[in-house]
Amino acid sequence: MSVPLPVxxxxxxxxxxxxxxxxxxxxxxxTFLANIATIALLVLAIASIGQSNVYKIGKWPIPLGINLxxxxxxxxxxxxxxxxxxxxxxxxIRYMEQYTAKAKYLSLFLLMVAGMNGVVLSGDIFxxxxxxxxxxxxxxxxxxxxxxxxxxxxxFKYMVLGSIASVFxxxxxxxxxxxxxxxxxxxxxxxxxxxxxxxGLGFALGLFIxxxxxxxxxxxFHAWLPDAHPSAPAPISAMLSGVLIKALGxxxxxxxxxxxxxxxxxxxxxxxxxxxxxxVAGAFLAxxxxxxxxxxxxxxxxxxxxxxxxxxxxxxxxxRAGKDITAEQLAWASLxxxxxxxxxxxxxxxxxxxxxxxxxxxMATGTRQLKHLGGLAEKMPVTRATCTVASxxxxxxxxxxxxxxxxxLVIAAxxxxxxxxxxxxxxxxxxxxxxxxxxxxxxxxxxxPENLQQTKENKGSMLVAMVFLACLCVLMGLLLVPGLxxxxxxxxxxxxxxxxxxxxxxIKAAGGM
Amino acid sequence: MKGMTIIVKxxxxxxxxxxxxxxIYIVLFGHLTPGGGFAGGVILASSYxxxxxxxxxxxAEENLSLPVASKLDSVGALLFAAVALCGLCCGAAxxxxxxxxxxxxxGQDRAFDLxxxxxxxxxxxxxxxxxGASLFLIILVxxxxxxxxxxxxxx
Amino acid sequence: MPYALCFLLFIIGLYCAVVKxxxxxxxxxxxxxxxxxxxxxxxxxxxxGGTAPIIGRDDIVTGGTLTELFINSSVDPLPQALVLTAIxxxxxSLALMISICIRTYEKYGTFDITRxxxxxx
Numbered sequence: 189m190s191v192p193l194p195v196x197x198x199x200x201x202x203x204x205x206x207x208x209x210x211x212x213x214x215x216x217x218x219t220f221l222a223n224i225a226t227i228a229l230l231v232l233a234i235a236s237i238g239q240s241n242v243y244k245i246g247k248w249p250i251p252l253g254i255n256l257x258x259x260x261x262x263x264x265x266x267x268x269x270x271x272x273x274x275x276x277x278x279x280x281i282r283y284m285e286q287y288t289a290k291a292k293y294l295s296l297f298l299l300m301v302a303g304m305n306g307v308v309l310s311g312d313i314f315x316x317x318x319x320x321x322x323x324x325x326x327x328x329x330x331x332x333x334x335x336x337x338x339x340x341x342x343x344f345k346y347m348v349l350g351s352i353a354s355v356f357x358x359x360x361x362x363x364x365x366x367x368x369x370x371x372x373x374x375x376x377x378x379x380x381x382x383x384x385x386x387x388g389l390g391f392a393l394g395l396f397i398x399x400x401x402x403x404x405x406x407x408x409f410h411a412w413l414p415d416a417h418p419s420a421p422a423p424i425s426a427m428l429s430g431v432l433i434k435a436l437g438x439x440x441x442x443x444x445x446x447x448x449x450x451x452x453x454x455x456x457x458x459x460x461x462x463x464x465x466x467x468v469a470g471a472f473l474a475x476x477x478x479x480x481x482x483x484x485x486x487x488x489x490x491x492x493x494x495x496x497x498x499x500x501x502x503x504x505x506x507x508r509a510g511k512d513i514t515a516e517q518l519a520w521a522s523l524x525x526x527x528x529x530x531x532x533x534x535x536x537x538x539x540x541x542x543x544x545x546x547x548x549x550x551m552a553t554g555t556r557q558l559k560h561l562g563g564l565a566e567k568m569p570v571t572r573a574t575c576t577v578a579s580x581x582x583x584x585x586x587x588x589x590x591x592x593x594x595x596x597l598v599i600a601a602x603x604x605x606x607x608x609x610x611x612x613x614x615x616x617x618x619x620x621x622x623x624x625x626x627x628x629x630x631x632x633x634x635x636x637p638e639n640l641q642q643t644k645e646n647k648g649s650m651l652v653a654m655v656f657l658a659c660l661c662v663l664m665g666l667l668l669v670p671g672l673x674x675x676x677x678x679x680x681x682x683x684x685x686x687x688x689x690x691x692x693x694x695i696k697a698a699g700g701m
Numbered sequence: 702m703k704g705m706t707i708i709v710k711x712x713x714x715x716x717x718x719x720x721x722x723x724x725i726y727i728v729l730f731g732h733l734t735p736g737g738g739f740a741g742g743v744i745l746a747s748s749y750x751x752x753x754x755x756x757x758x759x760x761a762e763e764n765l766s767l768p769v770a771s772k773l774d775s776v777g778a779l780l781f782a783a784v785a786l787c788g789l790c791c792g793a794a795x796x797x798x799x800x801x802x803x804x805x806x807x808g809q810d811r812a813f814d815l816x817x818x819x820x821x822x823x824x825x826x827x828x829x830x831x832x833g834a835s836l837f838l839i840i841l842v843x844x845x846x847x848x849x850x851x852x853x854x855x856x
Numbered sequence: 857m858p859y860a861l862c863f864l865l866f867i868i869g870l871y872c873a874v875v876k877x878x879x880x881x882x883x884x885x886x887x888x889x890x891x892x893x894x895x896x897x898x899x900x901x902x903x904x905g906g907t908a909p910i911i912g913r914d915d916i917v918t919g920g921t922l923t924e925l926f927i928n929s930s931v932d933p934l935p936q937a938l939v940l941t942a943i944x945x946x947x948x949s950l951a952l953m954i955s956i957c958i959r960t961y962e963k964y965g966t967f968d969i970t971r972x973x974x975x976x977x
Contacts, residue, residue, distance in 0.1 A: 198782060208772070208774075347949070365935070
């Protein structure tokens, strides 16, 4: 079945603007509608797996008009975004009862989803910037949604760094337009293939890496993340950590570097070094945290390092081999990228699940300080079970999904000759295990404090969302089974390993010149 | 805010009509002359802002209250999306497809008529509504110093 | 040369955003950066002695070589569209930033970021 691509942007956008019309009375109707929208997006994303097409908006031929590109990588990202947003939206039915202005929350949420869907679909670099700004602006507002001291401060910090990143990206777009005379990514890529990089384009590349790196919170640019992510309401933390930093940071970085500019050895090294720095620094900082959500936020930085490392290793292998790449080298590069992308999908699921469980704990007990919690295992059995599944998954315990992606990364690193990288991956994995043992120990085991005797398990939609994600956590490993692997992961990897062939594919599919 | 002196009030009550009309002109002729939805919307909003500055916030709010402006804002966005989606539904499938132009006016030389360019004037009107309402909302809300600031970042 | 000035403006904005301690000044710095980029975009499309990229009623009558005339004489219209979009976006983010500044001032009673420090670690 062929789904017209703009629907992915139009559905959340239209719903977002419909909601304020209901006003204060139609709160339940608004909630219902918003849930319908996210679930419809999930269904659409599943229905459109496997197709690959280029959509010309308004039937203008490219490069005159704006085009949307749906390929393997976009399909993977769309799927991840819609799974997490459906779960988070379902979770917030009940969770957001404690806040006022629920309709505004819902429309900002949907705007964010629309922006992210637009980012992963856009084939036009300026349009990508516009969607990126829609998603970022709504996330700034959502971080400060509670309007308490910490939330406003975090929101301001996030917004300043985010705006600087956006300006960098816009400057990069301007430089690219000045040097290649096109805004269509396929045509830019073609121009770069013809003439190579000049000084302006090199500068633009630097700006893109900085800008998208800031959005992705890779380690030298990570300062905002540990403040911003814990301050948001729990479902939004799940969205931010689960998909926003990936759609706005990692996806855009991968798309621009692999498909538009083309990978070179320095770029590969930059990605690998950023990845390793994020992994190690994030893990060390996370172990020392005593705030539940802050710990999770630091661990997000660390896990993002894995993803960047996988993609960077792939880039390095491809760039080293150059034009005459052998089939074996290509296979190892694909394996590294596969590890990175698979980890991306896994991390989106289990990190959003962890944030949802933290929200559930916070709602039931009113605190998220690890030292004030304890012994909740009997009081909140479902939360405990889902949190354990997610922790086991993120720490890389065998049957769960996190193990497989880390295993692939280690194998790829060893095969590519980077033994020290493999050692670091295993070491950081151990640190991750320690920090999640700490979570289990202080939240669910130990003695129940006096003031938490009355704690009750949350009901309804929150449990459904958490159990749904926990099931996914267990089942994600199946994505590597040969039949399923070809439908979702392999096309995504091929888009990145294909490099420049992206431009030829897009132009051919669009029937351009 | 009590408003300014009688001179300012009188003059701005004359000028505001002209500004408003000029805004409408810019929106309606967006497809023929420079300008369009955004520029026109800003001018529309500025006429209300002038009112607010001269007469004080309460007076402006009586003319265009906050919930109404908020609804107009959404309606503008929905109109714009509806124009785009109609392109998808009506006839030849295509998001933002200029269906009016292609269907009923195809091949006719109607350049520089007010009724030309198919869906573009409609989109301009929608954007004008949206921008005017949301800009007015932003300024109103910022001048209010009260909670409820999270509606002002769209478009 | 104009590009260099543009870049200077960008650096000034960045300096202001990074060094200043006052929240409102940081916002101003970011906006200076935005506008320097907008200026850069507009200058990309500039050509000496170019005309505005508008076709009027009189141009139609001359007919024939209209497209060629347009291409040869007018400045690049695309950057202007981009700048307009970028301005709308920066307007949105400016409004949001200022409203957050106001709310923060309400809570903390100061604009000084060195005194707004509840989050650490």
